[in-house]
Amino acid sequence: xxxxxxxxxxxxxxxxxxxxxxxxxxxxxxxxxxxxxxxxxxxxxxxxxxxxxxxxxxxxxxxxxxxxxxxxxxxxxxxxxxxxxxxxxxxxxxxxxxxxxxxxxxxxxxxxxxxxxxxxxxxxxxxxxxxxxxxxxxxxxxxxxxxxxxxxxxxxxxxxxxxxxxxxxxxxxxxxxxxxxxxxxxxxxxxxxxxxxxxxxxxxxxxxxxxxxxxxxxxxxxxxxxxxxxxxxxxxxxxxxxxxxxxxxxxxxxxxxxxxxxxxxxxxxxxxxxxxxxxxxxxxxxxxxxxxxxxxxxxxxxxxxxxxxxxxxxxxxx
Numbered sequence: 001x002x003x004x005x006x007x008x009x010x011x012x013x014x015x016x017x018x019x020x021x022x023x024x025x026x027x028x029x030x031x032x033x034x035x036x037x038x039x040x041x042x043x044x045x046x047x048x049x050x051x052x053x054x055x056x057x058x059x060x061x062x063x064x065x066x067x068x069x070x071x072x073x074x075x076x077x078x079x080x081x082x083x084x085x086x087x088x089x090x091x092x093x094x095x096x097x098x099x100x101x102x103x104x105x106x107x108x109x110x111x112x113x114x115x116x117x118x119x120x121x122x123x124x125x126x127x128x129x130x131x132x133x134x135x136x137x138x139x140x141x142x143x144x145x146x147x148x149x150x151x152x153x154x155x156x157x158x159x160x161x162x163x164x165x166x167x168x169x170x171x172x173x174x175x176x177x178x179x180x181x182x183x184x185x186x187x188x189x190x191x192x193x194x195x196x197x198x199x200x201x202x203x204x205x206x207x208x209x210x211x212x213x214x215x216x217x218x219x220x221x222x223x224x225x226x227x228x229x230x231x232x233x234x235x236x237x238x239x240x241x242x243x244x245x246x247x248x249x250x251x252x253x254x255x256x257x258x259x260x261x262x263x264x265x266x267x268x269x270x271x272x273x274x275x276x277x278x279x280x281x282x283x284x285x286x287x288x289x290x291x292x293x294x295x296x297x298x299x300x301x302x303x304x305x306x307x308x309x310x311x312x313x314x315x316x317x318x
Contacts, residue, residue: 014079044069045217103248104289108296114239128233135237143245162186163208168216249276
């Protein structure tokens with residue numbers, strides 16, 4: 001029963017990651033970090049190595065499954081898959097009809113998450129502060145880049161490349177894989193393929209994603225092992241820098257047509273709530289925005305407190 005409960009929790013964490021990954025500006029890696037599965041996820045992905053290949057070729061499936069932490073990976077990936085295929089349309093609807101509420105919720109969530117992740121740095125020094133600043137700057141620069149026009153019929157190799165690049169971004173806290181796809185002009189194309197189950201496109205994208213995540217996870221796992229403080233500070237910076245992208249009040253400067261023929265924002269700039277009301281002619285909903293920010297913030301705070309209580313109970317039980 002305890003194992004089933006643990007796997008159910010992993011599926012739920014995967015669902016949270018998937019929901020974040022379909023929103024341009026929010027990273028599934030952030031959700032993995034704040035739910036405490038980030039380093040295990042990276043380590044499990046890295047375990048797809050020559051040893052795993054030899055076990056697979058010998059048909060030693062039990063050793064292979066244990067080596068790659070199969071139960072953990074399947075649980076998380078199942079949650080991500082359920083979320084992406086079931087929540088993609090819901091997230092699109094919420095972003096189109098209630099963008100201020102969605103962005104406000106994630107704004108509060110990212111602030112709390114950044115504070116939580118920063119606490120993982122055991123000792124702050126000049127080096128970790130520089131690493132933090134570099135992370136903030138890098139994420140900020142990415143968020144202000146102008147996306148290219150949406151591609152309607154990309155080449156097969158570009159679909160594979162976009163899968164590899166996006167998945168690397170998805171496992172970095174603060175770097176949104178969905179936004180990277182938007183920068184590459186592939187976001188609408190890929191979301192359309194998911195919504196309409198275009199398996200040929202999804203297979204090519206998956207090939208790139210698998211190749212990209214296995215390669216990148218080796219580097220990231222090595223950095224976390226050898227330079228843990230510097231790496232965590234960098235990841236914290238990524239999260240803080242991404243706040244620029246998820247600021248709730250924006251003015252749209254340029255649009256694009258998505259795969260369903262619906263006009264979507266392409267280039268935006270952040271503005272004050274008072275300016276938003278003047279520019280858009282719609283209420284800024286500042287009070288509700290603060291409420292949703294608080295909900296996002298205290299959700300993370302509550303998860304962290306609950307995790308600490310459960311950890312103490314386990315220690316007491318031992």
